[in-house]
Amino acid sequence: MNKQKALIITxxxxxxxxxxxxxxxxxxxxxxxxxxxxxxxxxxLPTCVYGLVMxxxxxxxxxxxxxSKV
Numbered sequence: 001m002n003k004q005k006a007l008i009i010t011x012x013x014x015x016x017x018x019x020x021x022x023x024x025x026x027x028x029x030x031x032x033x034x035x036x037x038x039x040x041x042x043x044x045l046p047t048c049v050y051g052l053v054m055x056x057x058x059x060x061x062x063x064x065x066x067x068s069k070v
Contacts, residue, residue, distance in 0.1 A: 003065075010062040017055035024048035 027035040028046040040047045 007062050007065040011059060011066055014055050014059040014062055018052065018059055021048050021052040021055055025052045 024035050025046065025048045027033055028039055028048060034046075036048075042050065
């Protein structure tokens with residue numbers, strides 16, 4: 001597997017993670033209900049918010065790698 005194909009796969013997986021954790025974060029923060037059962041709180045925020053931030057970072061880094069002409 002070459003580097004470009006690995007970056008594309010990583011970008012797609014991280015996009016799915018952004019969508020899923022974004023949905024979970026939305027239902028917890030805006031809707032006030034937990035979509036996945038028992039929700040954990042860490043430093044005042046639901047843990048799904050931290051997952052959303054991490055998936056966004058992975059998505060941006062991998063998408064930048066895909067778009068670069070290396």
